Amino acid sequence: MGIFSQESSNHSFFAKAQRFGKSFMLPIAVLPAAGLLLGIGGALSNPNSVKAYPFLDIGWLQNVFAIMASAGNIVFANLAILFAVGIAVGLARTDKGTAGLASVLALLVMNATINALLIITGTLAKDNLAGVGQGMSLGIQTLETGVFGGVVVGLMTYALHKRFNKIELPPFLGFFGGSRFVPIICSFSAIFLGCIMFLVWPHVQKIILGMGGIVDSTGYIGTLIYGFVLRMLGPFGLHHIFYLPFWTTALGGSEVINGQLVEGTQRIFFAQLGDPSTQHYYIGISRFMSGRFITMMFGLIGACLAMYHTARPEKRKVVGGLLLSAALTSFMTGITEPIEFSFLFVAPALYVLHAFFDGCAFMIAHILQITVGQTFSGGCIDLILFGVLQGDAKTNWLYIPMVGIPWFFLYYFSFKFLIQKFNFKTLGREDDEDDMSDAASASEKDGAGYRADLIIEGLGGKDNIVEFDCCATRLRVTVKDSDKVSERLLKESGSRGILSSGNGIQIIYGPQVTVIKNEVEEQLHLE
Structure with a gap:
């Protein structure tokens, strides 16, 4: 990595x-x-x-x-x-x-x-x-x-x-x-x-x-391209810019509901959610939302199992704990970065394949007219609220597990084959002797302050940090001199992945990133 x-x-x-x-x-x-x-x-x-x-x-x-x-x-x-x-x-x-x-x-x-x-x-x-x-x-x-x-x-x-x-x-x-x-x-x-x-x-x-x-x-092909581009923008943190116009503006369609013009797929869905006369939810939901459930609840879980089975036997215990927590996070909440960044840098080809599969999932959801909406991401919580509780007649939600189970095996067998064929260094297959448990438990060694100190030192010290913030799963930092950034120290702090371009640094930790951000800010004495 x-x-x-x-x-x-x-x-x-x-x-x-x-x-x-x-x-x-x-x-x-x-x-x-x-x-x-x-x-x-x-x-x-x-x-x-x-x-x-x-x-x-x-x-x-x-x-x-x-x-x-x-x-x-x-x-x-x-x-x-x-x-x-x-x-x-x-x-x-x-x-x-x-x-x-x-x-x-x-x-x-x-x-x-x-x-x-x-x-x-x-x-x-x-x-x-x-x-x-x-x-x-x-x-x-x-x-x-x-x-x-x-x-x-x-x-x-x-x-x-x-x-x-x-x-x-x-x-x-x-x-x-x-x-x-x-x-x-x-x-x-x-x-x-x-x-x-x-x-x-x-x-x-x-x-x-x-x-x-x-x-x-553009029909179904356009839906596939939408899903593919959305997933490819994810590592750069730019996917919000891409999908929000479809979710919140007329680019995602418009409907007149109760005499009011409502624009944007997500806004249409929530307007229809409160309208008892709705017989079936807006078809745009199947193009710009519903495909996520197939990938996040099933596909990436198969990828996790493939990485677990291809890991070295002596490392499976540690790898299993990491992948299990990442899989549960993806299944329940739809937050996928902990899984994706485990193979993005070591095997970019797997990520491109994942993006293509995700695009296909969107296309299949469009073909089957699956109209399960969502608030933030495509996890089990949203599926229950906006699929199961709304009824299959309105959402066709039963197609999600019907497609999702084969999707699980599609990810599992394709990832397992490619990892073994090209000897990709996914979790538990690294050539180096780095102890993964150290990365997973940096905060347990000497308390939260130890992890925060590692991150600050890994970013080149307090004086090298210009801006410091976070999103749902990653720290977003601007530094004065990117040459002072130490990947080794950031990895030791528990980072799942690092992305840098110029002086903009993104460090992926997962859903606990807000806790990490607060720890670092306390060390930096930032307001």
């Missing part, structure tokens, strides 16, 4: 893309909890569910479910502000609170400006808002810019914050300098942004709808 690096400046494309992708994780992090509320509340308060399961027909219990559904729904109805704040806060290097406040003000001002222009031009719709591309956002009738509008506001806020958060004004205006100037300049800039959006967005809506038509016209 090695560090892939190349010479580049501190502002390399990879580093910028990594930070941009990381900024999406903040708003995304709230979606699983909101999805659970909406999924459980919506499913169990649905009249059809109550009819099927009479024991649910208890007044106070239905009230609880209704509250849960309402609490979850409000999150998905306000994704624009979540992304505006999340991107501004995620990208800002300092003074993140000001960036978040400024982004809220900017989004309000932008939508209010659009509303005023709709009134002035006499184009403010009185009814059927969906039919003319308008909707309600934060209590304001405006153009339906959705998540794109939030992203644009977040990026604008970040740029203005970076430029003006340390500005010094003349003494008589000194009170408004520095951080206080950022919300002011963002609010004024949002007026111009609102004017631009008013003129441009109707045309953008037409283009997006046209792109959606192109995607539809």
Whole structure:
């Protein structure tokens, strides 16, 4: 396993893309909890569910479910502000609170400006808002810019914050300098942004709808390509940028539900989840979501078993514990990085094959019209909430295990054959004498501080760390000098894999990464 690096400046494309992708994780992090509320509340308060399961027909219990559904729904109805704040806060290097406040003000001002222009031009719709591309956002009738509008506001806020958060004004205006100037300049800039959006967005809506038509016209092959590209972007932490437009904008399709235009596969699914008249969920779910369950719950479990059986007998005990925890994580939650990074660097060909299989899984889900939605990833929890509890008539969820079991053996036999044929150095097959148990238990040797010290030293020391953050499974770090990074020390700390390009470093640990991040920040004395 090695560090892939190349010479580049501190502002390399990879580093910028990594930070941009990381900024999406903040708003995304709230979606699983909101999805659970909406999924459980919506499913169990649905009249059809109550009819099927009479024991649910208890007044106070239905009230609880209704509250849960309402609490979850409000999150998905306000994704624009979540992304505006999340991107501004995620990208800002300092003074993140000001960036978040400024982004809220900017989004309000932008939508209010659009509303005023709709009134002035006499184009403010009185009814059927969906039919003319308008909707309600934060209590304001405006153009339906959705998540794109939030992203644009977040990026604008970040740029203005970076430029003006340390500005010094003349003494008589000194009170408004520095951080206080950022919300002011963002609010004024949002007026111009609102004017631009008013003129441009109707045309953008037409283009997006046209792109959606192109995607539809590619049929099953297009679905395969979607799944393949999505998986190939995973190691670079850029997969969020790729799939979010399909999940949250008109690129993933649009449907009129209860008289409201809903755009984006995930948003359509959750709107239909609360609509008792839904007979079968939106077909786009089968293209952009449902294939994940086949890979994450079955395919990669087969890959784990193949790596276990091809490991050296004397190392199987350690390898078995690592692979079992990774397999359970993938099966239950759909978080796959612990498995994928165990073979990505030592056998890239296996990863390409995995990406192709994943694309095929998406295509099969499309062919079989499997419409099991999800909040974050394709694990057992989401399958139960958004497949089993919704019924096979709406979701065709029974096809998932029917396809998944053969998929398990497809991964198992293909991985086992290739590992043995080409002698890939997967877990337990390494030539070196590194003791894997050391990597797995670094934090147990001398406490959490030992692991944090290893990571800091492996990154070249405190003075070499410029930015330090994490996503769901990996640390995301920007360093001054990548030559000071020690793969040996990072591996000793328990890292599953390391990816570097220029000064942007990603260190994969798995779901416990937030704990590791807190340990390191305590050592660094970061706020």
